[in-house]
Amino acid sequence: MNTNKESAPRWAAVVDERVIPMPRQIIPALLIKEQAGIDxxxxIIRDLQSPNDSVIENDENVDLGAGNVFRSAQHAPPSQAGCDPNAPAKLAFILNDAFVFAVEPTQTEGALxxxxxxxxxxQLLRDLVGPNDxxxxxxxxxxFKDGPVFVTVFDIEEHCKDGDALSPCDGYLIRVDDTKIVMxxxxxxxxxxxxxxxxxxxLTMLNQKIGKRFEPVPLDKKVDLTACGVERFTTLPNEQSEGRGSASRDFALPELDQELLEDSNLNWETVQEGESKWLIIHDIAVPQKFLQRPTSVAIQILPGYPSTPLDMAYFNPPVHRIDNKTIPCTEAVQIVRGLxxxxxxxxxxxxxPWKLGEYNTLTHYLLSQSWLDREAQKP
Structure with a gap:
């Protein structure tokens, strides 16, 4: 029996053809009667694959792992001569309050x-105590001994490939970075x-992939997981160190970057000055904590990008708090286009660190917006 409460399986009994949730695998017989509303x-009789079913007394402890199918009767049934008293018990695999009977304790995912x-x-999941089914x-x-209770969830990423409508289920399987979790x-x-x-x-910024574009998800914003187009989520660390660092003609960004920026409906351009290359994104609204005027952000595209990490961000007009407090590590000025x-x-x-293949100009831009939000939350 699993004794780790956080990962213990949920248990249930089928009594008189009804699913009755149970608090654990081994329980007093009287508790089965109480939960099933039986006098x-x-x-209470355990259903066996034999006419000689097993009568259970109130003071007995019942191991649901040895069989979880029961019926009630006012009178104990008489024993049948020539029947096997050690016949296997009926087992009930339970899914979303429905159940199927089995004798074989080992099934496959496909069979269920x-x-x-x-x-x-x-997606089929074993129902565990706690959120991590x-x-x-x-x-x-x-x-069966590992727990007979299961739930279903929709795999959002798989669902969105065809754009089908969601059916009712117990939850939603979503991918956050490389990990799948149940909501x-x-x-x-x-x-x-x-x-x-x-x-x-x-310390973390959440982004939502919808089609080909990524959108930042504020902490208190609700995400509709039933909506078509929701595919997966990515995160960015929002704890970059505050430090010091460096400095147009059009040039081509990698194809993926161009698609991501276009699909995000951003007003962007590339500028080259001498050996320096810049991605500039315009018309950026700033949080209420700052002087309210649209700004632009410049991101320097260093030689070797995307293998070479992006670093820092540059704003014009500069971003200032309305209370005139100093924003750490924003004193330096870089000249681009004479500004x-x-x-x-x-x-x-x-x-x-920078993650090659996962981070790009769009994720770095979104990260720069999180720096503004983070500063705006300071007193």
Whole structure:
């Protein structure tokens, strides 16, 4: 029996053809009667693959792992001569309050799917105590002793490939970076998604991939997981160090960067001055904590990008707090197109490095917006 409460399987019994949730695997017989609403004076009988079913007394402890199918009767049934008293017990595999009977304690994921008639796009999970239910892999062997209760969730990323409407289910399987997590709510906040993914909302920025574009998800914004187009989520560390650092003609960005910027409906251009190349994104609104005027951000494209990490961001007009407090590490000015750009000296760190193939000009731009939001939250 699994004794780790956080990862323990949920248990249930089928009593008189009804699913009755149970608090654990081994329980008093009287508790089964109480939860099923059965008169304590009646008999509870474990259903065996034999006419000689097993009568259980009130003071007995019942191991649901040895069989979880029961019926009630006012009188104990008589024993049948010539029947096997050691016949195997009936087992009930339970999914979303429906159940199927079995004698074989080891099933496969595919067999359970076929028995319950599941939509091929839903993911089958073993129902565990706590939020982290265990996904069942394709054709994985499923052992009754490990827990008979299951739930289904929609794999959002798979669902969005065809754009089909969602059917009712117990939750939604979403991918955050390279990890898949289950959200029970159809409209979780950005903060709830980060917490479920094991991320610190104070130090992490959440982005949502919709089609080919990425959109930042504020901590308190609700995300509609049932909407078409929601594919997956990525995170960026929002704890770059505050430090010091460096400085147009049009040039081509990598094709993926161009597609991401175009799909995000940003007003952007590339500028080259001497050996320096810049991506400039215009018409950026700033948080209320700052002097309210649209600004632009310049990101220097260093030689060797994307293998070479991006670093820092430059704003023009400069961003100033309305309370005139100094923003750390924004004193330096970079001249681009004859204008002074306020340098926000923020860097990737050894703990949160640049990730080739995952980070790009769009993610760096979104990260620069998170720096503004982070500063705006300071007193």
């Amino acid at each position: 304590p004076k009646s008999h 799917r076929r028995q319950f008639g599941l939509n091929p796009k839903v 265990k996904p069942i892999a394709d054709d994985e062997k499923v052992h 029970r709510e159809s409209h979780p906040t950005g903060r709830e998604i980060l917490l479920r993914a094991g991320k610190d909302p104070k 002074g750009w306020q340098r926000w000296s923020r860097h990737y760190t050894p703990e949160n």
